[in-house]
Amino acid sequence: MTARGDDARASAPSARSFAGEAPMNPLLLGGGEYPFLKLARIKDALLPAAVRPIDFSIGDPREETPDFIREALRAAVPAVSSYPAVAGLPELRAACARWLDRRFGVRLDPESQILPANGTKEAIFLLAFAVTGRDATRDTVVIPTPAYPVYEAGARFAGAHVHLAPLSARDGWRFDPGSVPDEIWRRTALLWINYPHNPTGATLAREGFERVHECARRFGFWVASDEAYAEIHFGAAPPSMLESGVDHVIALHTLSKRSAMTGYRSGFMAGDERLIAALKRFRPNVGVATPDFVQRAAIAAWSDDEHPVDLRERYGAKRELFRAALKRIGWAIAASEATFYLWIRAAGGDDVGLTERLMRAGLVALPGSFLGPGGEGYVRWALVPTLGECREAISRLESVENR
Ligand SMILES: Cc1ncc(COP(=O)(O)O)c(C=O)c1O
Structure with missing residues (x-):
């Protein structure tokens, strides 16, 4: 490194040294990270470029607002x-x-x-x-x-x-x-x-x-x-x-x-x-x-009680589709009495491992452990993609090991 280079570094602090000196709430500097940011890193590393991903990780409905x-x-x-x-x-x-x-x-x-x-x-x-x-x-x-x-x-x-x-x-x-x-x-x-x-x-x-x-x-x-x-x-x-x-x-x-x-x-x-x-x-x-x-x-x-009935029917159809398919391929679902989530047991209790295998098939889900203690060993599956995407996901699931 030349002397000139060293001088330049000293007079123009890098973003890192600036962040180190500037006051900041310690919660923003620590290791705690919003689960979906953690998931984004796994996605970047594992989603295959050639397959269109189908996202079951976030509870953001793709249904139309009435x-x-x-x-x-x-x-x-x-x-x-x-x-x-x-x-x-x-x-x-x-x-x-x-x-x-x-x-x-x-x-x-x-x-x-x-x-x-x-x-x-x-x-x-x-x-x-x-x-x-x-x-x-x-x-x-x-x-x-x-x-x-x-x-x-x-x-x-x-x-x-x-x-x-x-x-x-x-x-x-x-x-x-x-x-x-x-x-x-x-x-x-x-x-x-x-x-x-x-x-x-x-x-x-x-x-x-x-x-x-x-x-x-x-x-x-x-x-x-x-x-x-x-x-x-x-x-x-x-x-x-x-x-x-x-x-x-x-x-x-x-x-x-x-x-x-x-x-x-x-x-x-x-x-x-x-x-x-x-x-x-x-x-x-x-x-x-x-x-x-x-x-x-x-x-x-x-003021309207009809449209939630319609939405429930749509989620109910996707839910039945997955319950039947997962039963056929031998995957276990726990709880899942209500909400649009399925709570899927990961073989060997390895929820991150199952998420990674799903990711390689172009399927995005959320490891239960990302949501706190007690969630380990399960994967959360949000029934939010369209019915067509759900059918496509089921055909991909057949190739994912979870028994
Ligand atoms: C349990 C629970 N509570 C609250 C929210 C926040 O919902 P919103 O801010 O859209 O009302 C969510 C969103 O996913 C949720 O899952």
Whole structure:
């Protein structure tokens, strides 16, 4: 290296040395990585160039958003645009309340117990910020795993202590509050539960929610019940945690899966008015109000109960196709009672190995271990590609070893 070169390096710091010196949240410098970024690296290395990949890894439905919902959005785009309000349009909160009543028989006050969200992902990420920080003895967020990764990300960025509670095949991936020691519950600010469950497709009966509720009342913590898949079911309609009472509870619902509206970013929170009131104070700081024209589309979507039936039929058809095919080739599926995920057992418990073999056949799935402890040994298979792609995937599966 010449002296000139050395000088040049000293006067123009490399991107690496700059990042090393600049202040940065340590969570952005550590080893934790969003599961889909990890998966992208495996994809780059293993997907064959000559085969068109079919992606079963992400829960982003390829179904069309119903026409009447798109029309409601178009009709609501204004000539003059204004900032939307965090509390949302009264008509939207009323439509959400009517849906909760029709779907679960739960009656809530749209003014004090319902709040729209810009998709539930942001609401999930931000919730720990609103409920931790005041009391150093209540610093813990409990997360049953495997789980949607944003529960943990939000808790960690909020500076909370995270307690992971692995679910197990033995219990059908149903959360039992007795599996967490009392001394953890005494420190708990927030518990996340998610039924129907991503990734296993397990459901929780009303008594299961009641047990969680008793524990929350006894120890005085909040329960966030993420019910994103409440409408994606193939037998009896799964219950909401709200059915066992609204005190200590906030339930989260989204149009992403129910109405094939992932791109609209629209959902809502419903439950204990003390927490809704706190969120009304917190959320204006963050800029997460939903645009009014999206809210108009959401009103149309929550007011109609027919299109989710149609969507369920489509997922049901793909589900039956795969269940029959996997049975024929000797692969085992666990849980998978609801949601559009199949939870497939990996031979020898090697979920990353099975994902890699699938990848070589041009099939993308998500290793269960990427979603936390308890997920090892299973692969999550999202039934989101088109029916035609599903048929093509089945012919490729025959060549993948998993017995
Ligand atoms: C369990 C669960 N909760 C919440 C979400 C977030 O959904 P959205 O932000 O689209 O409402 C997802 C998305 O995949 C999910 O799987």
